Amino acid sequence: MAVVDADIERLMAEHIAKRPTWYAHDLVPWEEGRSYVDEPWDESQCTVSPEVREAMVLNLLTEDNLPYYHYAIASEFGEDSAIGRWTRRWTAEEGQHAIVIRDYLMISRNCDPVALEDARMQTVSRGWDSPWTDPIDIFVYTSAQELATRVSHRNTGVVADDETAYEIMKRVAADENYHFIFYKGIVSAMLEHDPSACVLSMRKVYENFAMPGTVVPNFRKRAAKTARAGVYDLRIHAEKVLTPVMRDWALADLEGLSPEADAAREDLLAMPGALVARAEKLERRMAKAG
Numbered sequence: 001m002a003v004v005d006a007d008i009e010r011l012m013a014e015h016i017a018k019r020p021t022w023y024a025h026d027l028v029p030w031e032e033g034r035s036y037v038d039e040p041w042d043e044s045q046c047t048v049s050p051e052v053r054e055a056m057v058l059n060l061l062t063e064d065n066l067p068y069y070h071y072a073i074a075s076e077f078g079e080d081s082a083i084g085r086w087t088r089r090w091t092a093e094e095g096q097h098a099i100v101i102r103d104y105l106m107i108s109r110n111c112d113p114v115a116l117e118d119a120r121m122q123t124v125s126r127g128w129d130s131p132w133t134d135p136i137d138i139f140v141y142t143s144a145q146e147l148a149t150r151v152s153h154r155n156t157g158v159v160a161d162d163e164t165a166y167e168i169m170k171r172v173a174a175d176e177n178y179h180f181i182f183y184k185g186i187v188s189a190m191l192e193h194d195p196s197a198c199v200l201s202m203r204k205v206y207e208n209f210a211m212p213g214t215v216v217p218n219f220r221k222r223a224a225k226t227a228r229a230g231v232y233d234l235r236i237h238a239e240k241v242l243t244p245v246m247r248d249w250a251l252a253d254l255e256g257l258s259p260e261a262d263a264a265r266e267d268l269l270a271m272p273g274a275l276v277a278r279a280e281k282l283e284r285r286m287a288k289a290g
């Protein structure tokens with residue numbers, strides 16, 4: 001199924017009209033910056049908790065791998081297309097996220113600058129291979145991925161207990177929400193053309209969903225710390241990402257599905273509940289382990 005260029009142009013025009021222009025320098029307290037040469041970094045200088053620092057670093061390293069996200073979309077659709085034009089604009093916006101989070105972490109001394117740069121080198125050198133190449137799969141994935149990123153950034157700001165971090169992460173999360181609206185809109189248009197193909201794609205993609213940050217060194221350890229901070233975990237994924245995505249597409253009420261797609265829909269609708277049950281089991285085990 002071809003991506004509908006008219007829908008992409010419309011969604012992009014709506015996005016550009018809605019998204020406010022913002023500047024990292026308006027949010028970052030530059031006056032707090034000190035020389036790392038004269039005053040080397042020490043953990044005692046940090047002002048936010050180790051869990052929040054880990055969440056911010058994981059979010060930042062995931063943003064740093066932007067060249068591969070651009071490539072994953074641009075290589076499938078080409079630069080000279082409506083999606084190519086969108087992808088360039090989206091890339092410019094995504095680039096701002098790494099800029100503002102890195103500026104904040106460096107100026108507030110809330111990360112080890114050497115460890116951060118070493119991890120960035122490792123992450124970007126490793127790259128990221130999108131498992132999705134079919135147009136429907138790509139946009140079904142990016143819809144949930146942008147919403148997940150929004151939730152993760154927003155929660156990081158909320159648990160930071162730091163006014164500046166809160167404002168920065170709120171701003172970045174708002175951008176991710178605009179991206180979510182864009183990709184979700186493409187899937188809505190695709191649903192009108194071929195609902196069965198979209199539903200089959202959703203089951204495949206969401207059963208195998210993984211954030212692009214899994215290539216970050218020590219991802220499991222970092223993700224566990226981030227989960228402990230209440231930023232992102234299985235329950236949040238089920239309740240704040242999968243459930244709203246499927247609700248927005250009115251999955252339960254879709255008509256005209258093939259028998260195979262109808263079965264896929266049932267599987268999809270059962271997915272959040274099954275994930276929450278798994279999360280509860282995990283939570284009980286963690287509580288028992290203290």
Ligand SMILES: [Fe+2]
Pocket residue numbers: 063094097149176
């Ligand atoms: Fe981003």
Ligand SMILES: [Fe+2]
Pocket residue numbers: 094146149175176179
């Ligand atoms: Fe985004």
